[in-house]
Amino acid sequence: MNLKKAIILRTWIAFSFVLLLAGAVLWKGFELQLFEKDKYTAISNEQSTKWHDLKASRGNIYSEDGSLIATSVPRYEIRMDTEASGVDQDYFKAHVDSFAFKLSLAFPERSKQEWQRYITDARSRREGYLLVRRDVDFETAKDMSSWPFFNLGKYKGGFIKIEKNKREIPFGELARRTIGYVNESGVKVGIEGTFDSILTGVSGKRLEQRSYGGVWKPVKDGNEFEARNGLDIYTTIDINIQDVAEAALKTALLNNNADHGCAVLMEVKTGAIKAIANLKRTSEGVYEEAENYAVNEFSDPGSTFKLVSALALLEDKLITPEDTVDIEWGTTSFYGQKMEDAHASATRKLTFADVFEHSSNVGVAKAIVKAYKNSPEKYVDHVKSLGLNKVFDFEVRTPNKPKIKSSKDKDWYATTLPWMSIGYETQISSMQLLAVYNAIANNGVMMKPYLVKDIKEFGETIKHFDPQILNKAVCSPETVKQLKKLLEGVVDHGTATNLKGLSYTVAGKTGTAQIALSAAGYNKSSHKASFVGYFPAEDPQYTCIVVVNAPSNGIYYGGAVAGPVFKEIADKVFATNLSLHKGIVAPKNVTSVPSVKNGYRLDIKNVLDKIMISSQTLTGGAETEWVTTKKDAFSIDLKEISVKEGLVPDVSGMGLKDALFLLEKGGMKVAVEGYGEVYSQSIIPGSTIIKGNTILIRLKV
Incomplete structure (x- = not known):
């Protein structure tokens, strides 16, 4: 009997101890929720979010006539949010095959099947910041925006495009040492080095959150401070x-x-x-x-x-x-x-x-x-x-x-x-x-x-x-x-x-x-x-x-x-x-009318005056600052170009100097291919200007 009582007593003691321990745990949880919730929430947020620097676009360096001699060409890192809101499972299954096909054509290091498996596996892991490709050029990135998934945009289609400018010297070795460079070790040479702080600009900041797999991706709540791009340097070089x-x-x-x-x-x-x-x-x-x-x-x-x-x-x-x-x-x-x-x-x-x-x-x-x-x-x-x-x-x-x-x-x-x-x-x-x-x-x-x-x-x-x-x-x-x-x-x-x-x-x-x-x-x-x-x-x-x-x-x-x-x-x-030159007498009469690029009206008028085409030969009565030109046998007609504040201007037919002036005045960064006069621009004329965005213009003779 005494043995039985002893066993029961010990059982109650053990049970009471367990109850007390459980109560203490519950009380501590209640205390944390009630009194220290804000403290630990802040700690959690601090450990799962951080501010990421947004590098400013480096300023360009130009020759005397406005030709680019050093520029930051936009290159992109492409990532994908496989859990984007607009891509449900049915949509994913219906389009992943064609998406993988597009990827295999653009980036053939993986086959279509390998790309499809890569994307599908990432979705199963719920990856929100999947690396697709680094160092993508402007045209390819633009084309990718029309692909399945990505054509739905950043939030619905998961198309994440990160600009990473690459420094290029359009004229190759010409004045390369004078133009100079700034490398990752801090060595500063030439104009790039002397004016580094001016060309660099001011970095911005963006709040990012650590997602599944430890990958950081932007927080979609407007917590972003834009970078201020670097200034441009104009040299005396011809x-x-x-x-x-x-x-x-x-x-x-x-x-x-x-x-x-x-x-x-x-x-x-x-x-x-x-x-x-x-x-x-x-x-x-x-x-x-x-x-x-x-x-x-x-x-x-x-x-x-x-x-x-x-x-x-x-x-x-x-x-x-x-x-x-x-x-x-x-x-x-x-x-x-x-x-x-x-x-x-x-x-x-x-x-x-x-x-x-x-x-x-x-x-x-x-x-x-x-x-x-x-x-x-x-x-x-x-x-x-x-x-x-x-x-x-x-x-x-x-x-x-x-x-x-x-x-x-x-x-x-x-x-x-x-x-x-x-x-x-x-x-x-x-x-x-x-x-x-x-x-x-x-x-x-x-x-x-x-x-x-x-x-x-x-x-x-x-x-x-x-x-x-x-x-x-x-x-x-x-x-x-x-x-x-x-x-x-x-x-x-x-x-x-x-x-x-x-x-x-x-x-x-x-x-x-x-x-x-x-x-x-x-x-x-x-x-x-x-x-x-x-x-x-x-x-x-x-x-x-x-x-x-x-x-x-x-x-x-x-x-x-x-x-x-x-x-x-x-x-x-x-x-x-x-x-x-001395002893050269200008002809009194002009027998043929030259071709003239579109551009600034007063500059065109000055050029025509110098080559002995009087202002009276200009028809159309255009008095606007910017004009297109059309010649016939005896005159050059000027037609007004609509240049409105806040809208992308039409720079087709212009020389590089005028095109750069108009686009940069509107707040855009300009990438250039070729030389001569502009025959295409990557952003449609009349579109709303987003300051700091890069527009690509192509020129040919």
């Missing part, structure tokens, strides 16, 4: 001249089996860079834009530096062009160090003008030593007054610095002054030297070289960069006049006679320098050939420098190696710039 500069430089490098080189064309009165080519021979033997030598390479300039020495002598009135210099038949020595001219002279004495025109090392060095032997720092001051000891605040940054020795430096030797006077023991860049020659062409006014003229947003100018003067007078007007005559003499009867007798006049200086081997002196078998000059000589409009490093086919003089590149670039400029 893409047609850039093309010629690259081709001419490449030909010279190939013909002379050279290592690398550069060519830069600058507008005299403004300092605007119209073309900048940099080519380097790769290990495969091809030439590519691998380094911006015009800006980054600081080296001995050689004989082109003799202009600086001539400027110092003439400005200090320590010599005149008519004074004679004893060149000792082209060979002399300074403090036991032998100096020679490139060629022995038939005469012992030359005028200083002849010394300069025939690039006598001995003549220039002796004149400088005679003038500044007792005050070398005065000569150095002239060099520094030209800004050659400083790096320009240029849009293409360089980590390197010039080196101009001072007579107070430890490495200043007795031989430094004579060798410095002919372009050795001095490290400067091609861009610096170009600015000096440009100053002489510009009557002594030194302009800051620049590449970027405007920053724009949707076609509207946000910031404009005006030409800047670095030095109002590098020397006196009299010295400028004397230097110009010396530079003209180099072409007329000196070392650059191969540039004489062209359709335009040229003034400049050849350069040939031995390449330095660090502390080991100079390599007598390796040279740098160069030419710096301007044209037309009587009214300079453009200055150009060409440098070819390490030509190895036996010819290494500046006139022979670099001169032809200068000529080819100048020929292109002269052929396309009618203002450089």
Whole structure:
């Protein structure tokens, strides 16, 4: 009996304990629901939702005429919500076969059966963010929107399209190093690097929720902050001249089996860079834009530096062009160090003008030593007054610095002054030297070289960069006049006679320098050939420098190696710039009417006026800003284009410049294919503009 009672007691104790435990659990659950629900709900939400950055579209970079030279082309990541509200099981079964067929045609890495199984299995797993394909182009993504399922849209059909812009350079290697890049490691090069913060824009944010399988997908409650796309950069580059500069430089490098080189064309009165080519021979033997030598390479300039020495002598009135210099038949020595001219002279004495025109090392060095032997720092001051000891605040940054020795430096030797006077023991860049020659062409006014003229947003100018003067007078007007005559003499009867007798006049200086081997002196078998000059000589409009490093086919003089590149670039400029032509009388009557692109009415009218089609020949009386054009035998009719705010304009028949202006002004990003005039656009004219959306326009001649 006692045993029975003991068993019953223990049973009740165990049962009571279980009841108490169950009660405690129930109470805790009740307490959580009643008092701490909000706290744990917040924790749950925090763990299952997050804000995702929406990357802004990077701004475009344009040439002077509005041609795209760097752009972000829309590429898409396509995903599918297999549980979309508009796709029930019956609809899914009826259309999955045709959907898989479409996928297999567009993306043949999977067969139709494999695609069907992939989609069906994902639906059975209730995947709401299934990856279909990465890196899809604009046209394919557009076509996919008409496929089964996807034609129902994002929410009903599960069509998720994520834009991921890809940076492309439409003109390939042209100015590629100057355009530059920004990579994932944070390296910033060229215009892309300097203006990275402006081109990048401001990222947006979107609330996303973790779905089945740990995949994050957007929350459909409007929790999204739009990204602000980057601004556009408009450069001074003339893409047609850039093309010629690259081709001419490449030909010279190939013909002379050279290592690398550069060519830069600058507008005299403004300092605007119209073309900048940099080519380097790769290990495969091809030439590519691998380094911006015009800006980054600081080296001995050689004989082109003799202009600086001539400027110092003439400005200090320590010599005149008519004074004679004893060149000792082209060979002399300074403090036991032998100096020679490139060629022995038939005469012992030359005028200083002849010394300069025939690039006598001995003549220039002796004149400088005679003038500044007792005050070398005065000569150095002239060099520094030209800004050659400083790096320009240029849009293409360089980590390197010039080196101009001072007579107070430890490495200043007795031989430094004579060798410095002919372009050795001095490290400067091609861009610096170009600015000096440009100053002489510009009557002594030194302009800051620049590449970027405007920053724009949707076609509207946000910031404009005006030409800047670095030095109002590098020397006196009299010295400028004397230097110009010396530079003209180099072409007329000196070392650059191969540039004489062209359709335009040229003034400049050849350069040939031995390449330095660090502390080991100079390599007598390796040279740098160069030419710096301007044209037309009587009214300079453009200055150009060409440098070819390490030509190895036996010819290494500046006139022979670099001169032809200068000529080819100048020929292109002269052929396309009618203002450089003289003696051409415009015809009084026009016998045929040219074809004219659709576009801005005032621009069309100005062009017609210039080619002698008077405004009276225009019929139709259109006074709108934007017009289409239609020609007959004697006139051009203008018809109004309806351009309404908030609606996509019709840009068919327009040139790229006008089309870009209209579309970007409306707030759209523009992708471009081809060149010539617009023949198609991806968004129908008259549609409502969604700011920031990308429209593709195709052009053809």
